[in-house]
Amino acid sequence: MTSTVEPLVAVVTTDLSAITRGRSVVESKLQKIAATGVGWLQANLALTPFNSVIDPNPWGSSGDLRLVPDLNARFRTALTGSATPFDMVAGNIVELDGSPWLGCTRTMLRDALAELKAATGVSVIAAFEHEFNIADANLAPGHSLSFAALRRADPFAPNLMAALEEAGVAPEVVIAEFGNEQFEVTHEPADALVAADRAVAIREITREVARNAGWRASFAPKPAPDAIGNGVHIHFSFVDEAGKPATYDPARPGGLSNWAGAFCAGVLRHLPAITAMTAASVSSYYRLKPHSWSSSYTWLADRDREASLRICPTVTIAGRDPARQYNVEYRAADATGNPYLSLAAIVRAGLEGLKAKLPTPPLVSGDPTLMSEAERAKLGLVRLPETLPAALDALTADRTVTGWFAPIFVETFVGLKRHETERLAGLDPASVCNLYRTLY
Numbered sequence: 001m002t003s004t005v006e007p008l009v010a011v012v013t014t015d016l017s018a019i020t021r022g023r024s025v026v027e028s029k030l031q032k033i034a035a036t037g038v039g040w041l042q043a044n045l046a047l048t049p050f051n052s053v054i055d056p057n058p059w060g061s062s063g064d065l066r067l068v069p070d071l072n073a074r075f076r077t078a079l080t081g082s083a084t085p086f087d088m089v090a091g092n093i094v095e096l097d098g099s100p101w102l103g104c105t106r107t108m109l110r111d112a113l114a115e116l117k118a119a120t121g122v123s124v125i126a127a128f129e130h131e132f133n134i135a136d137a138n139l140a141p142g143h144s145l146s147f148a149a150l151r152r153a154d155p156f157a158p159n160l161m162a163a164l165e166e167a168g169v170a171p172e173v174v175i176a177e178f179g180n181e182q183f184e185v186t187h188e189p190a191d192a193l194v195a196a197d198r199a200v201a202i203r204e205i206t207r208e209v210a211r212n213a214g215w216r217a218s219f220a221p222k223p224a225p226d227a228i229g230n231g232v233h234i235h236f237s238f239v240d241e242a243g244k245p246a247t248y249d250p251a252r253p254g255g256l257s258n259w260a261g262a263f264c265a266g267v268l269r270h271l272p273a274i275t276a277m278t279a280a281s282v283s284s285y286y287r288l289k290p291h292s293w294s295s296s297y298t299w300l301a302d303r304d305r306e307a308s309l310r311i312c313p314t315v316t317i318a319g320r321d322p323a324r325q326y327n328v329e330y331r332a333a334d335a336t337g338n339p340y341l342s343l344a345a346i347v348r349a350g351l352e353g354l355k356a357k358l359p360t361p362p363l364v365s366g367d368p369t370l371m372s373e374a375e376r377a378k379l380g381l382v383r384l385p386e387t388l389p390a391a392l393d394a395l396t397a398d399r400t401v402t403g404w405f406a407p408i409f410v411e412t413f414v415g416l417k418r419h420e421t422e423r424l425a426g427l428d429p430a431s432v433c434n435l436y437r438t439l440y
């Protein structure tokens with residue numbers, strides 16, 4: 001008689017340190033638990049990336065929740081090289097009576113998108129572009145962006161693409177990036193909630209495929225203080241109720257519609273505060289520096305990779321329609337930020353810009369570091385926070401941004417990040433980067 005092991009499926013949530021956690025059941029039980037989910041608890045939101053809970057923990061030791069799988073957000077593939085399939089379903093955290101829980105970041109994104117839609121009729125299409133390093137692989141030195149640099153890691157890249165494809169992530173392109181042992185993978189744009197689910201799946205599947213090659217994939221924002229950073233570039237565009245593109249207007253500067261311009265103005269206005277969420281670790285701020293193609297000022301530009309908001313290129317080859325491709329990229333993010341929270345913050349900030357009918361920010365060209373203070377002020381260029389504590393100060397000072405969340409949620413987020421800062425206070429930047437490389 002042969003017996004086979006029944007594979008597991010995990011119901012997961014991603015926390016404020018961007019760690020994906022959850023509980024697993026045997027696959028045949030998924031339908032049974034689909035309505036009521038698996039157990040979860042409030043205090044889990046106070047977990048640090050160091051396997052501790054912050055003290056004081058605003059949630060205490062009592063209370064229970066349910067983590068309910070969204071069966072549309074299931075990512076399953078037998079191609080990661082593991083003994084059993086990778087099988088993960090993103091869930092929403094609810095109270096025991098099924099009402100939404102105020103600490104669920106997936107629900108926050110869903111609500112932000114619903115509010116934008118109710119106010120404007122518009123939906124967000126998004127894509128997360130991930131950069132990461134492969135460590136422990138003893139890869140021979142490779143040329144940036146080269147064919148050989150990808151091939152030297154073979155079969156990592158084809159295995160990764162096959163696993164992502166089978167999981168339903170709809171991967172687009174994989175490259176050997178500019179940095180040493182650095183790679184990048186993109187996926188097709190999708191409804192914003194789907195895109196954030198895909199971001200979680202991409203991180204986990206990439207780690208698993210690398211692990212099965214005997215390597216470690218790391219999405220840490222800076223592998224070393226002077227190394228090329230790993231960004232997460234969040235692309236967004238809008239469609240109206242009929243599904244027609246609503247971001248592009250060829251008559252306006254950079255092709256940015258008046259409407260999308262107000263959205264971008266809202267994002268830039270609140271950028272110093274929301275950076276704490278999108279670039280959420282101590283080492284994130286080693287990346288957010290001028291001249292590193294990341295982000296450093298509140299800056300919208302047409303196709304400039306130094307800008308925080310970059311209008312991306314469109315292609316007109318063979319009569320392609322720019323309106324459908326046209327999108328804006330938010331570059332001040334990395335993988336220590338929770339993808340749901342990051343995108344929710346961008347959407348909420350954009351909605352503020354729409355509500356206030358803000359004018360489209362100027363499209364800046366040139367190097368802000370070479371401008372005078374007065375020139376920068378005229379263009380509205382503000383330096384982004386240069387450390388995590390400074391970002392937390394900017395967050396708590398922006399009452400509009402803190403007002404999007406329940407006070408206990410803000411308290412938990414800020415408490416976690418201050419704890420992280422204090423814990424690393426004695427380490428030099430190289431040691432901080434080393435630590436994050438193992439954590440992310």
Ligand code: GLU
Binds near residue numbers: 228229293294305331
């Ligand atoms: N590695 C850069 C970053 O930290 C991005 C380079 C690129 O434009 O792809 O965001």
Ligand code: MG
Binds near residue numbers: 131177184
């Ligand atoms: Mg890149």
